[in-house]
Amino acid sequence: AQSVSQHNHHVILSEAASLELGCNYSYGGTVNLFWYVQYPGQHLQLLLKYFSGDPLVKGIKGFEAEFIKSKFSFNLRKPSVQWSDTAEYFCAVFNAGGTSYGKLTFGQGTILTVHP
Amino acid sequence: EAGVAQSPRYKIIEKRQSVAFWCNPISGHATLYWYQQILGQGPKLLIQFQNNGVVDDSQLPKDRFSAERLKGVDSTLKIQPAKLEDSAVYLCASSLTRGTSSYEQYFGPGTRLTVT
Numbered sequence: 001a002q003s004v005s006q007h008n009h010h011v012i013l014s015e016a017a018s019l020e021l022g023c024n025y026s027y028g029g030t031v032n033l034f035w036y037v038q039y040p041g042q043h044l045q046l047l048l049k050y051f052s053g054d055p056l057v058k059g060i061k062g063f064e065a066e067f068i069k070s071k072f073s074f075n076l077r078k079p080s081v082q083w084s085d086t087a088e089y090f091c092a093v094f095n096a097g098g099t100s101y102g103k104l105t106f107g108q109g110t111i112l113t114v115h116p
Numbered sequence: 117e118a119g120v121a122q123s124p125r126y127k128i129i130e131k132r133q134s135v136a137f138w139c140n141p142i143s144g145h146a147t148l149y150w151y152q153q154i155l156g157q158g159p160k161l162l163i164q165f166q167n168n169g170v171v172d173d174s175q176l177p178k179d180r181f182s183a184e185r186l187k188g189v190d191s192t193l194k195i196q197p198a199k200l201e202d203s204a205v206y207l208c209a210s211s212l213t214r215g216t217s218s219y220e221q222y223f224g225p226g227t228r229l230t231v232t
Contacts, residue, residue, distance in 0.1 A: 004158070009156075032219050036223075042225075043119075043120075043207075043223050043224060043225045043226065044159070044207070044209075044223040045223070046220060046222075049219070049220065051219065090158050090159075092158075094219050103161060103164070103172060104149075104161065104221060105161075106158030106159050106160070107158050108156070108157050108158050109156075109157070109158050
């Protein structure tokens with residue numbers, strides 16, 4: 001069964017600091033990769049996605065992620081965080097083949113707290 | 117465009133009682149998902165519908181959980197009888213038909229269930 005691992009449970013940064021959240025998955029087949037964000041009091045929303053092509057993908061609000069197939073990783077980055085980035089971030093892997101077609105598996109989430 | 121609607125937003129019940137959650141997906145979305153999100157964990161898929169048929173219910177505890185999607189639109193998820201470990205947020209999501217457009221799931225606000 002596929003699994004997704006996020007390296008940090010809670011990350012605390014000051015505004016303008018750089019951010020990198022780690023994500024690794026354990027599936028060797030065709031996958032599509034996502035980062036979702038949940039701001040306080042709001043529902044899960046899509047931050048960015050990777051389907052194919054350029055492994056460096058850009059999302060909303062200045063976030064980007066790099067897919068490294070050889071490392072089974074899809075790390076999220078932002079060069080300069082803002083207080084409004086305080087949220088919980090989830091990495092998710094979509095199994096695009098095999099018997100679990102269409103299944104989205106989430107990591108356990110990383111809480112990001114940004115101090116002004 | 118209206119998002120995924122869920123009700124109720126909060127529910128408190130005693131163990132061994134029953135509870136039902138309702139979900140109305142985005143108009144035109146053929147695929148509907150129910151997830152369980154326990155505090156400190158990522159969402160876990162319980163059941164996936166394609167129109168009104170079940171695609172994947174491998175992680176649904178069928179001795180106490182049931183779900184239906186009559187007419188391929190709204191869906192209800194029921195727990196009977198509830199256990200303490202069922203305390204969680206129950207998320208509904210929807211996506212378009214199969215194909216790359218089906219990989220993007222849109223989430224509702226969730227129902228927070230507390231079992232005492």
